Amino acid sequence: MSTVAARYAAALRESGCTLEELRRTADYLTDLAPLREALCSPAVEAREKHAVLDRLPDFTEHDKLLHFYKLLAEKGRMELLPEIVDAYRRLELRANKEGLCTLRCARELDDEQLGELARLLCRRHGYQAMTMEIVIDPSVLGGFVAELDGVTYDKSVGGHLHALAQSLQKG
Incomplete structure (x- = not known):
């Protein structure tokens, strides 16, 4: 697990996001190959990725996660999402x-x-x-x-x- 993924996971946990919300939304973004490819592609500009994320129906109630996904897209780190979910899960387990x-x-x-x-x-x-x-x-x-x-x-x-x-x- 990369240090970057662990830091993103820790920040998400501090923000009050739950593991269930993160998993559900991350699965949505990664399960659809064309969506995942567009969000991970360096050929697609950040503003276009933001526009795609803004139009997703399941993200209207998750402002923090939407902002987080926009940040990942902007920084070109969307491919870290599965690793971030895993790091978050490990943080939750350790806390328990x-x-x-x-x-x-x-x-x-x-x-x-x-x-x-x-x-x-x-x-x-x-x-x-x-x-x-x-x-x-x-x-x-x-x-x-x-x-x-x-x-x-x-x-x-x-x-x-x-x-x-x-x-x-x-x-």
Whole structure:
């Protein structure tokens, strides 16, 4: 996540915008390919992007968000919108003392395994709860790779094989 996206997310949160409002309006802007392309294109002038945003029906009740989207368009940073939404979500989770862990594994873990891992990570990182985003990745081979707060826990077969290969190369 870029520092710029994190700063925009923090500013939006300070403005009183809710995650639900941000998600709904951001989805509207990013789901329609022609709209997204026009708002992200450097060939389209900022005033034209402002005019498009002013005509969108779902934005009349969200003055702060409309102003925010105009700012992104003006600065040529509209492509950061998905990253900004993700950064905002992470801020909300942290505020609720909840961690967000991306878990890559070769197959789905059962509820007991997930619960045990979540409890361990909560204790280690000081969270009260943990949201697990599971990504099925056959290259893991077995075990898992967990990423949380910039820390990677590699307990995968693939990771162990890589470490073994590294140590054999060093002799």
